[in-house]
Amino acid sequence: MKNYFLMFLSGLAALFLCAGAEAGYEEGLEARKKGDYAEALHQWLVASDDPRCMTAIGVMYDYGEGLPRDVDKAAGWYKKAADRGEYRAIAQLASFSLNGAGNIDPDPTEWRKKLEAIEGRDDYADSILAYFYMDGYGGAKNLEKASALLTALVQKGYTQLDAVAQQAAKRLADQKAGVVEVDALTAEMARGAASFDLKYRDRRIVLSGWVVSVDRLSNRGYVVKFGTSTVPSSSPKDNILAIFYDPSRTEGVASLKPGMFVKLDGVYVGQHPFPLDDCAFTLFGCSLLDVAPGDIRP
Numbered sequence: 363m364k365n366y367f368l369m370f371l372s373g374l375a376a377l378f379l380c381a382g383a384e385a386g387y388e389e390g391l392e393a394r395k396k397g398d399y400a401e402a403l404h405q406w407l408v409a410s411d412d413p414r415c416m417t418a419i420g421v422m423y424d425y426g427e428g429l430p431r432d433v434d435k436a437a438g439w440y441k442k443a444a445d446r447g448e449y450r451a452i453a454q455l456a457s458f459s460l461n462g463a464g465n466i467d468p469d470p471t472e473w474r475k476k477l478e479a480i481e482g483r484d485d486y487a488d489s490i491l492a493y494f495y496m497d498g499y500g501g502a503k504n505l506e507k508a509s510a511l512l513t514a515l516v517q518k519g520y521t522q523l524d525a526v527a528q529q530a531a532k533r534l535a536d537q538k539a540g541v542v543e544v545d546a547l548t549a550e551m552a553r554g555a556a557s558f559d560l561k562y563r564d565r566r567i568v569l570s571g572w573v574v575s576v577d578r579l580s581n582r583g584y585v586v587k588f589g590t591s592t593v594p595s596s597s598p599k600d601n602i603l604a605i606f607y608d609p610s611r612t613e614g615v616a617s618l619k620p621g622m623f624v625k626l627d628g629v630y631v632g633q634h635p636f637p638l639d640d641c642a643f644t645l646f647g648c649s650l651l652d653v654a655p656g657d658i659r660p
Contacts (some may be wrong), residue, residue, distance in 0.1 A: 387414050394418075397426020416443035418452045424454070430577040437464025449484035450507060452476055457490050460499065474500030480631045485515055489523060496530055498545070529623065529654055536570060544571030547643065553589045555633060555641070558588040568651065570625040571602075576618045583607045583635070583648070584615045597609075603642035605634070614650045625652035 390405035406415040419441030421488060423432045437458060443451035453471050456473035458466040467473075477491040488511050494500055495508035512527035537543070547569060551558045571588040583606040606615065608626065618624060628645030636642050 370647055372393040390418060391476065397498055403428060412446035413443040413446035414453065417448050420451065420454065433463045434465065436440060437466060449480050449487045452480065453484065453487035470494065470500035485518065485520065489515060505537055509534050517641060535624065540566045544569055544602055559632055563632055564629065566629050568625065568627045570623065572642065573622045573624055575616050575620060576615060581606060584616065586615065605636060605638045605642045605644040608648045608650040618653065623654040627651050
């Protein structure tokens with residue numbers, strides 16, 4: 363599954379690049395704005411000891427602006443800039459680490475620490491940190507901080523982040539209202555399946571999560587597989603199957619697509635073996651309450 367939200371944020375890197383230009387860096391930016399990428403590259407190579415210029419060259423390779431797209435070369439320039447403390451380069455490397463791009467160290471804990479150390483100093487870095495907070499990369503999920511960061515960026519004029527900010531705010535409101543996100547249930551199930559069943563069996567539960575796949579299960583309803591917003595693991599600790607009985611209560615489920623973030627309401631009736639997995643989180647009389655489209659998702 364593609365990481366839609368991260369792709370969306372990473373696509374903003376070139377936009378954030380244009381903010382806060384200063385003397386010695388402006389010549390390349392002006393050329394870039396005019397579409398003269400050859401001149402922009404020339405200006406930035408001449409001043410390539412400036413970490414902002416290093417980042418700008420990395421962006422050109424990253425997005426194929428006047429150069430053949432080469433993520434490894436982009437990462438090389440970002441590393442040079444990050445070693446000099448350039449905030450946007452640090453943010454882009456953190457973004458790369460989640461996709462496995464550019465052979466960057468994939469440890470989300472270290473990248474989250476680096477992003478938190480520069481919080482409030484660069485808008486693009488704050489947008490990537492918000493993503494780490496939203497899905498709990500490198501530490502505990504913190505929807506409150508994610509929502510605050512994204513709202514502040516939208517208020518600064520980054521309206522492209524408005525849909526993501528609204529999603530973070532909605533997830534935060536759901537959390538306060540008692541909606542359980544699938545990853546939290548998965549972690550609890552992994553700690554002890556028997557105790558999990560005792561706690562949740564025959565209880566109505568509202569859950570939310572990222573859709574990985576949707577399949578029809580003969581005449582019993584649908585199987586919706588959930589995972590993380592990045593590529594899901596095959597381990598039961600990292601994904602969960604929800605089997606929805608009673609097809610008459612699952613209107614709209616068949617139209618769900620991978621990458622969507624959905625909210626569902628049903629009665630948990632236990633874990634049962636099915637051909638698609640060793641066990642399944644099984645709901646009866648499930649209703650689809652809300653769908654966030656995948657086009658703003660990572």
